[in-house]
Amino acid sequence: MLTVSVYRYHPELDEKPYMQDFQVDTGGKDLMVLDVLNLLKVQDSGLAYRRSCREGVCGSDGMNINGTNGLACITPLSACVKNNKLILRPLPALPVIRDLVIDMDQFYKQYEKVKPFLLNDTPAPAIERLQSPEEREKLDGLYECILCACCSTACPSFWWNPDKFIGPSGLLQAYRFLADSRDTATEERLADLDDPFSVFRCHGIMNCVTVCPKGLNPTKAIGHIRNMLLTRAT
Amino acid sequence: MSDKRPVNLDLGTFKHPLISMISIGHRISGVILFVGLVFLFCLFDTSLEGPAEFASAQALLQEDFLSQFIVWGLLSSLGFHFSAGMKHLVMDLGHGEELETANNAAKFVVGLTLVLAVLAGVWVW
Ligand code: SF4
Numbered sequence: 001m002l003t004v005s006v007y008r009y010h011p012e013l014d015e016k017p018y019m020q021d022f023q024v025d026t027g028g029k030d031l032m033v034l035d036v037l038n039l040l041k042v043q044d045s046g047l048a049y050r051r052s053c054r055e056g057v058c059g060s061d062g063m064n065i066n067g068t069n070g071l072a073c074i075t076p077l078s079a080c081v082k083n084n085k086l087i088l089r090p091l092p093a094l095p096v097i098r099d100l101v102i103d104m105d106q107f108y109k110q111y112e113k114v115k116p117f118l119l120n121d122t123p124a125p126a127i128e129r130l131q132s133p134e135e136r137e138k139l140d141g142l143y144e145c146i147l148c149a150c151c152s153t154a155c156p157s158f159w160w161n162p163d164k165f166i167g168p169s170g171l172l173q174a175y176r177f178l179a180d181s182r183d184t185a186t187e188e189r190l191a192d193l194d195d196p197f198s199v200f201r202c203h204g205i206m207n208c209v210t211v212c213p214k215g216l217n218p219t220k221a222i223g224h225i226r227n228m229l230l231t232r233a234t
Numbered sequence: 235m236s237d238k239r240p241v242n243l244d245l246g247t248f249k250h251p252l253i254s255m256i257s258i259g260h261r262i263s264g265v266i267l268f269v270g271l272v273f274l275f276c277l278f279d280t281s282l283e284g285p286a287e288f289a290s291a292q293a294l295l296q297e298d299f300l301s302q303f304i305v306w307g308l309l310s311s312l313g314f315h316f317s318a319g320m321k322h323l324v325m326d327l328g329h330g331e332e333l334e335t336a337n338n339a340a341k342f343v344v345g346l347t348l349v350l351a352v353l354a355g356v357w358v359w
């Protein structure tokens with residue numbers, strides 16, 4: 001029997017959130033955290049959490065698992081459970097709608113700010129805009145982000161300034177387009193980021209790198225942006 | 235309803251990786267150093283007032299455990315602040331942005347701080 005302690009909050013019934021303990025029979029198997037949640041759902045059908053792909057692709061089930069942000073569907077119990085106890089809380093710092101479901105609005109707003117799409121004012125070629133393999137390679141480690149918000153909600157700088165600091169996820173995407181050889185808006189993009197908060201609130205704490213379930217490195221991308229901003233200023 | 239939404243920001247329930255502890259520690263030690271300077275300046279001020287005061291300030295540093303402890307604490311904070319600061323500088327230059335190197339650097343900072351703290355202890359007592 002595994003003890004699972006879950007953060008519960010029902011906006012119409014509860015004044016305040018509380019932790020509720022469940023006992024779950026895992027059958028001695030090394031289940032994924034999401035499997036355990038599904039077992040909990042059998043015990044209490046009112047439990048709310050997001051999930052979709054169940055294989056680490058959609059990014060909907062980011063949550064705080066035994067103190068560390070991660071995707072429930074690809075986190076095996078063996079990687080997180082201590083003393084036979086699993087503690088599930090919603091991602092930090094964003095408002096809780098219900099149980100493990102958070103309001104990602106603020107996170108998406110920051111994403112929107114970086115204009116996460118290709119900007120190119122030259123006439124479109126007949127077939128496609130070509131890139132050399134080397135140019136394409138620059139996007140590796142950037143384009144794989146699934147916007148799960150594990151990183152930004154683990155970032156102390158984002159906790160304190162969620163409205164002004166773009167956060168690791170948004171900045172990783174900002175760099176993804178800054179680094180794209182087909183994008184011609186580099187200068188405008190940099191100008192948009194050039195203020196004390198958007199980029200420079202990052203203090204290299206690296207919580208983002210520690211938690212990213214896709215193994216990406218926002219800190220490094222932020223370092224590149226910072227260098228571009230500094231080069232531009234001189 | 236929405237303005238009542240709770241937020242999970244219960245720091246005690248999160249795991250804090252060593253790297254992030256060093257980063258926050260760097261700031262805390264900075265504050266400690268700043269406050270500590272006040273103490274040192276008071277002491278310095280006293281010692282400048284005359285030979286008798288100088289002697290008493292000296293005695294304080296040589297015999298009073300509490301002041302010695304404060305001085306040691308300040309020196310250790312300085313050691314930590316210095317090593318963590320160096321790490322930040324190196325990182326700003328674009329090195330050690332991989333998780334593994336950063337983790338090793340964090341351990342190195344802790345190690346260096348311990349060594350510096352011991353040295354400071356030897357020097358004070
Ligand atoms: S490295 Fe920067 S973005 Fe990543 S967690 Fe730290 S402060 Fe946040």
Ligand code: SF4
Pocket residue numbers: 144145146147148149150151152168169172211212213214215216218
């Ligand atoms: S960088 Fe990683 S942790 Fe952050 S949103 Fe993208 S996939 Fe999730």
Ligand code: FES
Pocket residue numbers: 050051052053054055056057058059060061062071072073074
């Ligand atoms: S359910 Fe899609 S990432 Fe976990």
